Amino acid sequence: MDPSAINSPELLQFINQEKERAMINEMVAKLTTVCWDKCITSTPGSKFSSSEQSCLSNCARRYLDMSALIMKRFQNMQ
Amino acid sequence: MDSFSSPSSGSSSQFNSDVFKDQLKNQLAQAYAEEFLETLRAKCFDKCVTKPGSSLSGSESSCISRCMDRYVEATDKYNDFIVLS
Numbered sequence: 001m002d003p004s005a006i007n008s009p010e011l012l013q014f015i016n017q018e019k020e021r022a023m024i025n026e027m028v029a030k031l032t033t034v035c036w037d038k039c040i041t042s043t044p045g046s047k048f049s050s051s052e053q054s055c056l057s058n059c060a061r062r063y064l065d066m067s068a069l070i071m072k073r074f075q076n077m078q
Numbered sequence: 079m080d081s082f083s084s085p086s087s088g089s090s091s092q093f094n095s096d097v098f099k100d101q102l103k104n105q106l107a108q109a110y111a112e113e114f115l116e117t118l119r120a121k122c123f124d125k126c127v128t129k130p131g132s133s134l135s136g137s138e139s140s141c142i143s144r145c146m147d148r149y150v151e152a153t154d155k156y157n158d159f160i161v162l163s
Contacts, residue, residue, distance in 0.1 A: 011098075029113070032153045036152060043144075044145040044148045
């Protein structure tokens, strides 16, 4: 393998894009698993009920709020 | 990881960036699909097969397909939410 290929800006850009996509996928998967367990308390229906909808929407926002809060608290503990 | 080796076209060890990209994308997509399937199995078994019987009942089967649809729907929603925020 030609080692200079590894340093090609085009390839680096591609790898960074894929990295970013992987991070987004991971975060989406995390939100879905956590909020599914919190919000879908009965047998899944043929569509989400309005209370499930609003729970899912609140759940994601509050999870992100909490992440920020934990990050802040954690930094203060250092 | 031997599928990242050079394509069969050349005898040299020429690095082909397009082939590398395709292979990387395919492997990532496959890993993602496997993980997602495993999540679907865990979540829908949990919701739909509450008391395993001697076979999957009709209502369990239909619960499983609704569960899969809703889980995919929630994933798509959160994907939009993260990408657009």
